[in-house]
Amino acid sequence: MFPLYRSVFKRSLSALHKNASITKDMHTTVINMKPNVAVVLSGCGVYDGSEVHESSAVLVHLSRAGAAVAIFAPDTNQLHTINHTKGETMEPNRNVLVESARIARGKISPLSNLKAADFDAVVFPGGFGAAKNLSTFAMDGAKMTVHTDVVRVVKDFHGHGKPIGLCCISPVIAAKVIPGCEVTVGQEQEDGGRWPYAGTAGAIKAMGATHVPKNVTESHTDMKHKIVTTPAFMCETKFHEVFDGIGKMINGVLKLVK
16 A cells, blocks of 8 residues: 555544444455434523533433434523422523533533434433423423424434434423324322322323323333333432433433444
């Protein structure tokens, strides 16, 4: 090999190794690229935005799996801002993108920039922000509407046959936007307060979707629509069980990446 070509080849191979792993056998070379996953947040805080522990669990499991991640949120005002020590509204109100940037460590983009063509999958953590800022489920139940950009993103990924992961309350978004899909938000009975939001399953059914009961450490995969869901903090339980269930969801999403 001529020296110039050898130098170019080495530089190209080095660049490839930064973003892919290469495995060889006698006949083929297989290049396994990192999955590129978008995460959509809805603020910062369980009562008015994204649930922080769920968001962190999503990011940790994606990181451990070697995924490349980009974070997005709507550039709009929250429905309201909640004082998390009192459970009461407070002033002034806050911006969803600005608040979500706290979780994203500042590395975040407006949801209007998110396109399915640029990613392999999208994941929506839970928290009341999904029911207040990404949709109106908290106010309107089964008659809810969904933020215009959220509808666009969900339909875009679904139309491209790319997986969608949702946890906690956020599966209601898929139930509304993708008719006939299957999701889980946990159990359908409160079980002495262990599942305080069990009534959500009824709303999901009222929207024409199928609810599949699951425990907090489990996930459900709708293979037809490539939707993976897990209950997370729809259950009053220990943090590590929520973390483990979200891990099942992320694994399920990544298995569906082509």
